[in-house]
Amino acid sequence: MRVLIAPDCFGGTLTAREAADAIATGWHEAKPDDVVVQRPLADGGPGFVDVLHAACVTRELPADIRYISVTGPLGDAVDARWLSARVDGRRVAYVESAEACGLHLVPAELRPQACETATTRGVGELVAAAAADHDVITVGLGGSGTTDGGAGMLAALSDAGVDLTDISLVAASDVENPLLGPLGAAHTFGPQKGASPEAVDRLEAKLAAMDVLKPVSDISGAGAAGGLGAALLSLGATVQSGAGLVRELTGLDAALDDADVVITGEGSFDWQSLRGKLITAVASGAAERGIPCLAIAGQVSVGRREMGAAGVQEAYSVSEHVGSVRRSIEEPRESLAATARHVAAQWSR
Numbered sequence: 001m002r003v004l005i006a007p008d009c010f011g012g013t014l015t016a017r018e019a020a021d022a023i024a025t026g027w028h029e030a031k032p033d034d035v036v037v038q039r040p041l042a043d044g045g046p047g048f049v050d051v052l053h054a055a056c057v058t059r060e061l062p063a064d065i066r067y068i069s070v071t072g073p074l075g076d077a078v079d080a081r082w083l084s085a086r087v088d089g090r091r092v093a094y095v096e097s098a099e100a101c102g103l104h105l106v107p108a109e110l111r112p113q114a115c116e117t118a119t120t121r122g123v124g125e126l127v128a129a130a131a132a133d134h135d136v137i138t139v140g141l142g143g144s145g146t147t148d149g150g151a152g153m154l155a156a157l158s159d160a161g162v163d164l165t166d167i168s169l170v171a172a173s174d175v176e177n178p179l180l181g182p183l184g185a186a187h188t189f190g191p192q193k194g195a196s197p198e199a200v201d202r203l204e205a206k207l208a209a210m211d212v213l214k215p216v217s218d219i220s221g222a223g224a225a226g227g228l229g230a231a232l233l234s235l236g237a238t239v240q241s242g243a244g245l246v247r248e249l250t251g252l253d254a255a256l257d258d259a260d261v262v263i264t265g266e267g268s269f270d271w272q273s274l275r276g277k278l279i280t281a282v283a284s285g286a287a288e289r290g291i292p293c294l295a296i297a298g299q300v301s302v303g304r305r306e307m308g309a310a311g312v313q314e315a316y317s318v319s320e321h322v323g324s325v326r327r328s329i330e331e332p333r334e335s336l337a338a339t340a341r342h343v344a345a346q347w348s349r
Helices: 016-030 048-058 108-114 121-131 151-159 185-189 197-208 211-216 224-234 242-250 252-257 271-275 278-288 304-310 318-322 325-330 332-348
Strands: 002-005 035-038 063-071 077-087 090-096 136-140 168-172 238-240 261-269 293-300 314-317
Touching: 002 016, 016 035, 016 048, 016 261, 016 332, 048 063, 048 077, 048 090, 048 242, 063 121, 077 121, 090 121, 121 136, 121 151, 151 224, 168 224, 185 197, 185 224, 211 224, 238 242, 242 252, 242 278, 252 278, 261 271, 261 278, 261 332, 271 278, 271 304, 278 293, 278 304, 293 318, 293 325, 293 332, 314 318, 314 332, 318 325, 318 332, 325 332
Parallel strands: 002 035, 002 261, 090 136, 136 168, 168 238, 261 293, 293 314
Antiparallel strands: 063 077, 077 090
16 A cells, blocks of 8 residues: 655654654555655644755755754854755745744743744844855745844844845745734734733734834734734735745645545644644545545544534544653654554554
């Protein structure tokens, strides 16, 4: 049987590549004769660089990961990476904003205070580094710990005297929120970053006062990554689906054409999964081809009817299989592989 494994990351425990590898390991242990193909996915958030680098390697495209020290969300230096590649004859840089301003870089106990001061300056430093020798700079948005409207990024680019005139700038995101209002950056995502109701109101006021963002504040995606999307739009960026970009570069559709069964997954398979682009893209692609799609997730809270409507035939919970959420988090790779082994054996019967 030809098995396509195409998961997202398992939030905070496994990258998409690590998750795909763990699932493949478990499946092989149960069904060693199956042909397993891995296509780890991302939507612009954490794992964006890793997934695209793997895709470039698979397609034998010239690509290398570059390393740089940049300003982190709290103002201290952090080690970050970005991807340099040649795609369709163009020099393309892929920047993962979470590398420089990700929520994972802000300790949980500091988030209530840091949510109002966390900066995207490091993202600007990444873009400045890429601008030196690239035709296209694609900035993946997602997983940020900031709500500064991209002020830090804009300041870094200004301080470095970066000229983006001849560079195509792309904001890769599947967030459709505007910058301001009840569906905006502060109100929708601020609480996830530690903001209290009072802090949310202050963040909203700061974003509303940024004159440079006013012309683009209502554009879909302006609220992505705490308003970083709006800052990129103010620089002339176009918005592209992060999931769509990854789907194209990884060759997901061609892999689906050759598969007999598809395995996808993420940390939590819930109602938000059904609104997202990754799981639904994989499931709908499988459904269009008449092949089953199975989901393996850390936790599953979607009902059978809802998952069926999205194109997922069965969903399996890692935490249930290994006996507890704690174990699934403390031993993520082993737990995911064990679940995949169980799914493969069950599926064969």
